Amino acid sequence: xxITTIENYIDGEWVASASGQALDVxxxxxxxxxxxxxxxxxxxxxxxxxxxxxxxxxxxxxxxxTRARAMFRLKGAIEENFxxxxxxxxxxxxxxxxxxxxxxRRAIENVEVAAGIPSLMMxxxxxxxxxxxxxxAVRQPLGVFCAIAPFNFPAMVPFxxxxxxxxxxNTFVLKPSEQAPLTQTRLFELIDEIDLPPGVVNLVHGGKxxxxxxxxxxxxxxxxxxxxxxxxxxxxxxxxxxxxxAQCQGGAKNFLVVMPDAVLDKTAGAITTSAFGNAGQxxxxxxxxxxxxxxxxxxxxxxVEAARGLKVGYGLDPATxxxxxxxxxxxERITNYIEQGVQDGAKLLLDGRGVSVPExxxxxFIGPTILDEAAPEMSIVQEExxxxxxSIIQVDDFEEALAIMNNSRYGNAGxxxxxxxxxxxxxxxxxxxxxxxxxIGIAAPIASFPFGGMKDSFFGDLHxxxxxxxxxxxxxxxxxxxxx
Ligand code: NAD
Numbered sequence: 159x160x161i162t163t164i165e166n167y168i169d170g171e172w173v174a175s176a177s178g179q180a181l182d183v184x185x186x187x188x189x190x191x192x193x194x195x196x197x198x199x200x201x202x203x204x205x206x207x208x209x210x211x212x213x214x215x216x217x218x219x220x221x222x223x224t225r226a227r228a229m230f231r232l233k234g235a236i237e238e239n240f241x242x243x244x245x246x247x248x249x250x251x252x253x254x255x256x257x258x259x260x261x262x263r264r265a266i267e268n269v270e271v272a273a274g275i276p277s278l279m280m281x282x283x284x285x286x287x288x289x290x291x292x293x294x295a296v297r298q299p300l301g302v303f304c305a306i307a308p309f310n311f312p313a314m315v316p317f318x319x320x321x322x323x324x325x326x327x328n329t330f331v332l333k334p335s336e337q338a339p340l341t342q343t344r345l346f347e348l349i350d351e352i353d354l355p356p357g358v359v360n361l362v363h364g365g366k367x368x369x370x371x372x373x374x375x376x377x378x379x380x381x382x383x384x385x386x387x388x389x390x391x392x393x394x395x396x397x398x399x400x401x402x403x404a405q406c407q408g409g410a411k412n413f414l415v416v417m418p419d420a421v422l423d424k425t426a427g428a429i430t431t432s433a434f435g436n437a438g439q440x441x442x443x444x445x446x447x448x449x450x451x452x453x454x455x456x457x458x459x460x461x462v463e464a465a466r467g468l469k470v471g472y473g474l475d476p477a478t479x480x481x482x483x484x485x486x487x488x489x490e491r492i493t494n495y496i497e498q499g500v501q502d503g504a505k506l507l508l509d510g511r512g513v514s515v516p517e518x519x520x521x522x523f524i525g526p527t528i529l530d531e532a533a534p535e536m537s538i539v540q541e542e543x544x545x546x547x548x549s550i551i552q553v554d555d556f557e558e559a560l561a562i563m564n565n566s567r568y569g570n571a572g573x574x575x576x577x578x579x580x581x582x583x584x585x586x587x588x589x590x591x592x593x594x595x596x597x598i599g600i601a602a603p604i605a606s607f608p609f610g611g612m613k614d615s616f617f618g619d620l621h622x623x624x625x626x627x628x629x630x631x632x633x634x635x636x637x638x639x640x641x642x
Pocket of ligand 1: 308315336393410542609615
């Protein structure tokens with residue numbers, strides 16, 4: 159059977175890209191091409207933006223209650239197709255079916271929160287700011303927004319933005335990752351069924367040139383980006399230089415501080431899920447354990463034991479606990495980091511290289527890997543590996559752990575495991591990271607909170623999700639009134 163080239167969704171219609179250039183979308187477990195994704199042209203971006211601009215005036219005047227109802231319909235459509243969507247996530251991304259279900263659930267939660275737009279979008283007022291003068295702040299949508307998304311959460315990440323952009327009365331253009339574009343293609347088929355006016359949402363497939371055309375397009379008012387740090391920086395500087403709002407979430411290096419009074423079993427379990435869930439391809443994945451004092455030896459043993467038992471395989475097999483990484487290039491990058499770590503003096507406690515899944519010889523599999531005796535200056539501690547590799551450093555005390563963590567150029571997430579309120583508070587107060595976990599391995603903000611991130615993990619000021627994203631998608635207009 160031939161594979162199909164997926165289409166763009168522009169002005170309420172599915173249209174084939176005229177670019178003539180396309181890439182294979184590969185199932186990372188089987189190594190097989192499952193579709194082709196077009197690399198759309200600047201003209202196709204322009205067509206989507208023009209359609210979104212034309213749709214904007216009418217959509218912004220549509221009552222927020224009506225826009226909220228569209229969110230209810232979208233939620234219903236996703237719920238009805240929940241299993242199919244989860245399966246598509248596995249096929250194009252590689253994660254396990256349970257992880258995919260968790261991700262689709264997170265996407266739905268964002269639609270649910272956006273359905274509260276009649277309340278979320280309210281302004282505020284104060285009477286008598288001066289004699290006989292009243293003042294109010296109203297929120298208004300701005301126009302066309304776009305989002306550029308990564309491969310690792312193909313259902314969820316675009317939904318940190320899309321539901322809120324649409325519910326606030328803006329119109330929207332999405333470019334999913336060219337490595338994992340199929341989930342959003344299916345989601346847009348569902349969006350097509352919920353009767354939004356043509357042009358309110360548009361889907362344009364492609365890679366960096368397609369994204370660049372969005373960043374430079376004068377019709378786009380703001381850009382939401384999630385991906386690696388070098389690209390996040392580029393998107394931020396380019397978008398702002400073109401007069402756009404920008405919120406750009408970048409890469410990560412997340413440290414897990416384990417105090418001597420941590421609850422050992424639960425801590426080891428939480429760290430294992432954090433480091434090896436999604437095959438380590440999570441921007442919130444724990445990457446370096448900072449074990450304080452005596453907990454180091456027993457923790458190390460538990461971590462190796464738990465990681466060694468993880469079953470690596472195809473995510474659609476219900477017995478699989480860890481799927482493949484996204485591509486041969488990712489596999490090579492991860493393997494190189496492990497080799498470099500060993501060369502730098504770290505000790506391999508568990509080596510995932512060479513793990514094979516006999517049923518799927520073409521898959522990008524690598525097993526959980528644990529490197530002990532790591533040191534702060536090593537690349538395995540400094541840089542984002544984005545794979546199932548956990549490094550361990552023994553430290554003397556909390557201060558040493560905090561200093562190593564805060565020295566990182568990244569500031570996405572981190573956790574402390576402890577039974578002490580004092581250390582938990584110190585960590586919360588002094589950690590230079592945007593998402594803080596206290597006895598939590600993956601500090602993932604739920605939809606009604608913003609997704610944090612600091613330093614080289616975030617460029618901008620208003621984050622995705624929560625009240626931040628409502629601010630990002632609205633102009634706060636101030637009205638001062640006096641009647642003679
Ligand atoms: P990536 O940066 O390679 O690609 C992300 C998106 O940017 C894709 O849509 C891609 O087409 C586009 N792109 C690539 N080069 C571009 C360029 N020069 N100009 C404009 N657009 C360009 O990231 P990825 O490999 O898909 O995703 C993994 C990365 O995303 C990791 O670094 C991970 O930490 C990060 N991430 C961060 C968060 C967060 O919330 N901070 C969440 C998920 C993933």
